[in-house]
Amino acid sequence: MSTLHCPSLYRYNRRLTREVRVGNLGLGGNNPIRIQSMLTSDTLDTEGCVREALALAESGCEIIRLTAQTKVYAANLEHIARELRAAGCQVPLVADIHFKPDAAMEAAKWVEKIRVNPGNFIDKKKFVERDYTDLEYEEELEKLRTAFTPLVLFCKEHGRAMRLGANHGSLSDRILNRYGDTPEGMVESALEFARIARELDYHQLVFSMKSSNVKVMIQAYRLLVRRLAEEGTDWNYPIHLGVTEAGEGEDARIKSATGIGSLLADGIGDTLRVSLTEDPVYEIAPGFELAAPYQPGAQHPDSPLPTLPEHPPFNPFSYSKRKADIITRAGVSLGWNEPVRVVLPAQACQALSPAEMKDFMPEISYEDCAAVEVDPRDSAAIAALAEAPATLATVADGVDMPVVQAFRLLAALLPARHSILLKDTLMPGADTALSAPMAGGVNIGSLLCDGIGNAILIRREADAAKAAYLGFNILQAAGVRLSKTEYVSCPSCGRTHYNIQEAAARIRQATGHLKGVKIAIMGCIVNGPGEMSDADFGYVGGAPNKINLYVGHTPVVMNIPQEEAVQHLIQLIKDHGRWVDPT
Numbered sequence: 357m358s359t360l361h362c363p364s365l366y367r368y369n370r371r372l373t374r375e376v377r378v379g380n381l382g383l384g385g386n387n388p389i390r391i392q393s394m395l396t397s398d399t400l401d402t403e404g405c406v407r408e409a410l411a412l413a414e415s416g417c418e419i420i421r422l423t424a425q426t427k428v429y430a431a432n433l434e435h436i437a438r439e440l441r442a443a444g445c446q447v448p449l450v451a452d453i454h455f456k457p458d459a460a461m462e463a464a465k466w467v468e469k470i471r472v473n474p475g476n477f478i479d480k481k482k483f484v485e486r487d488y489t490d491l492e493y494e495e496e497l498e499k500l501r502t503a504f505t506p507l508v509l510f511c512k513e514h515g516r517a518m519r520l521g522a523n524h525g526s527l528s529d530r531i532l533n534r535y536g537d538t539p540e541g542m543v544e545s546a547l548e549f550a551r552i553a554r555e556l557d558y559h560q561l562v563f564s565m566k567s568s569n570v571k572v573m574i575q576a577y578r579l580l581v582r583r584l585a586e587e588g589t590d591w592n593y594p595i596h597l598g599v600t601e602a603g604e605g606e607d608a609r610i611k612s613a614t615g616i617g618s619l620l621a622d623g624i625g626d627t628l629r630v631s632l633t634e635d636p637v638y639e640i641a642p643g644f645e646l647a648a649p650y651q652p653g654a655q656h657p658d659s660p661l662p663t664l665p666e667h668p669p670f671n672p673f674s675y676s677k678r679k680a681d682i683i684t685r686a687g688v689s690l691g692w693n694e695p696v697r698v699v700l701p702a703q704a705c706q707a708l709s710p711a712e713m714k715d716f717m718p719e720i721s722y723e724d725c726a727a728v729e730v731d732p733r734d735s736a737a738i739a740a741l742a743e744a745p746a747t748l749a750t751v752a753d754g755v756d757m758p759v760v761q762a763f764r765l766l767a768a769l770l771p772a773r774h775s776i777l778l779k780d781t782l783m784p785g786a787d788t789a790l791s792a793p794m795a796g797g798v799n800i801g802s803l804l805c806d807g808i809g810n811a812i813l814i815r816r817e818a819d820a821a822k823a824a825y826l827g828f829n830i831l832q833a834a835g836v837r838l839s840k841t842e843y844v845s846c847p848s849c850g851r852t853h854y855n856i857q858e859a860a861a862r863i864r865q866a867t868g869h870l871k872g873v874k875i876a877i878m879g880c881i882v883n884g885p886g887e888m889s890d891a892d893f894g895y896v897g898g899a900p901n902k903i904n905l906y907v908g909h910t911p912v913v914m915n916i917p918q919e920e921a922v923q924h925l926i927q928l929i930k931d932h933g934r935w936v937d938p939t
Contacts, residue, residue: 360582361579361582361624365622365669365761365764365768366661366664366761366764368622368656368758368761369623370623371581371592371595372385373385373593373594374590374593375387376517378419378468379448379469380446381418381419383594386652387652388652389620389627389628390418390626391416391629391640392417392450392596392643393420393629393636393639394636395409395412395421395422395423396408396636396847396849396852399422399425399436400432402432405422406440406443409440409445409447409449411637413447416644417447417637417639418447418448419450420447420448420449421451421471422436422449422451423451423452424453424460425454425455425459426459427458427459429459430451430456430462433451433462433463433465433466434465436449437449437466450467450470450471450519451466451467453472454476454526457504457506457507460472460507461506461510464511465514467516469516469518469519469562470507470517470518471521472518472520473521473523473526474521474522474528474549475522477504477549478500479496479500479528479530486529488530488534493530493534496530500549501552505552508552509556511560512556512558517560518558518560519561519562519596520549520550520561520562520564521563521566522542522543522566522576523542523566524568524573524576528545539575539579539673540579542567542576542580543576543583546563546565546580547583547587550593559593561593562593562594562595562626562627563580563584564598565580566598566599568600568601568844569835569890570614570615570801570805571675571805573600574615574619575672575675578619578622580595581595595626596625596628596629597616597619597627598628598629598631599614599631600631601631601844601846602631602632602845602847604634606793607829607843608630608632609793609797610796610829611797611833612630612642613646613793613796614798614801614802614830614833616628616630616646617760617794617797617799618802618806620647620650621758621760621798623650628643628646628647631847633845633856636847645790645794646790646798648789656758657757659733659756660733661733662733662735662769668768669806670764670767670806670808675805677807677836678692678776678807678808679772680773680775681773681775685720685725685748686724688720690748690810691746692810696809696812697720697811698812698827698828698831699719699721699722699725699811699813699814699827700721700813700815700820700823700824701815702724704718704820704824705820707820713821713824715828716824716828720811727748727750728744728749728750729750729753730752730766731751732751732755732769733765738769741774746775747774748777748810748811749770749774749777750813751763751766751782752782753783754782754783755782757782759779759781759799763778763808764803764808767808776808776810776811777810778799778800778812778813779815780799780813780814780815780816781795781799781816784815787816791816792814793829795816796814796816796830797833800834804834804836805834812830812831814826840868841864841867841871843874843877844875844890844891846877846878852880854900854903856877856879859877859922863877863895863922863925866926867929870936873893873934875895876891876906877894877895878895878897891908892929893905893934894907894908895921895925898914901918902918903917903921903924905921907928
């Protein structure tokens with residue numbers, strides 16, 4: 357059994373799964389990677405949900421999710437489904453369930469798939485520290501089995517699929533106390549439910565491991581796939597990919613491309629969602645863009661590889677940056693404990709004004725880097741670098757390997773003392789597979805999350821200023837260098853009691869100058885407190901047009917009218933010494 361999560365880190369192989377049927381749609385197996393989204397309308401608003409769902413279907417969305425927060429909301433899925441089918445829309449519907457098993461039972465009557473959050477389907481998250489004995493742990497699992505079994509049996513009888521969707525921000529106290537707030541805890545949370553389903557001979561399962569922290573998200577999915585393989589060949593269930601609370605705009609697209617793209621490159625993923633704090637129709641195009649290079653029929657280079665080292669160039673399940681020696685280029689230091697540097701071609705650097713770009717000015721030109729360009733499959737070139745003192749190396753343009761796999765191979769064969777310059781493309785001027793932000797996320801962000809890369813070269817974006825901003829945005833999305841305020845914002849759904857898109861815009865306008873401060877903007881309490889444990893401050897919908905403010909996952913100000921909440925957030929940031937006046 358391989359200790360990795362995929363057959364090869366250096367060659368694309370799609371993970372083979374069983375097929376799961378969601379209505380008339382096939383997931384996994386030889387099916388295309390499916391693109392999905394979620395409605396933001398209140399589930400009791402039949403007309404609004406139907407209108408929004410039809411717009412999603414017209415944009416190409418293949419699976420539509422709706423929230424069902426209580427049995428009453430779940431019952432209205434009957435009317436939504438009936439109206440959609442009458443309008444000729446056959447896109448499968450998924451009910452999103454948190455906290456309420458009775459809502460799941462009602463929803464399963466009307467939709468093709470149920471999404472269950474293992475962290476809160478039965479368990480109530482109270483952030484309580486407690487030492488569970490084995491007996492107490494088993495007693496809670498037995499309660500889980502009793503509550504979950506009726507839903508499994510109903511879905512089995514009526515041909516419903518089910519997604520076991522673990523979220524980093526909503527793990528149960530039981531899991532947190534035994535496994536911690538870790539990828540291991542996320543995986544075990546889902547496996548507890550899967551074991552019960554399998555005992556009942558139910559296999560229409562899909563798994564997901566979402567987090568707003570891209571490194572955690574990538575590691576959790578990899579660990580899940582390895583654990584499923586260890587359980588047995590018949591645990592080959594499809595995987596749904598997504599970075600939760602990714603935010604809006606270019607930042608969110610880069611962040612999603614980094615997490616989703618990393619896993620797609622390893623053949624993991626049968627359905628995906630690019631979650632944006634925007635109108636849901638805007639999620640569909642970037643979803644198809646990310647999936648396109650990995651859809652059935654897409655061509656992947658298959659050139660011979662050299663003899664590979666015994667150990668991988670990084671730990672797929674734990675982040676650690678390669679420990680390269682410190683070197684200097686054009687007066688700028690590169691290496692293990694130096695910031696990852698942003699590089700542009702000299703012509704682009706010369707077009708920019710340091711006074712205008714400020715913190716977003718590229719630090720070295722490509723020409724000043726004097727990087728050693730090699731084909732990592734060239735044994736002679738690698739041997740020469742093995743004997744050379746510490747330098748900066750990169751993959752040569754024109755190498756016919758996918759960018760991610762090529763740089764992994766370089767990192768695997770190159771002595772760790774050498775720094776690596778990452779590129780967003782190996783075919784400048786001819787690469788049209790992905791837009792510049794998506795290419796940056798997939799080809800650079802994913803490698804940074806594996807600890808590979810000491811500088812990054814942006815060439816897919818022709819505009820010099822946009823290219824510079826893109827470079828720093830990629831570093832921020834990967835969590836390796838913060839150049840501005842970090843936002844974690846959910847995409848909104850029927851549980852959200854306020855206009856989160858409007859709120860996110862106002863918060864960004866007021867706090868966008870706070871370099872290094874992390875602010876979570878959350879629609880409700882499902883993932884809010886958990887995801888905010890990684891944020892400095894949280895802005896969470898608590899009741900209709902009422903906001904709760906958090907420090908970490910601790911609530912400090914409750915039920916503020918929405919129109920006053922941003923000013924209260926600013927005051928909270930000031931009270932904790934994190935505010936600076938904008939220049």
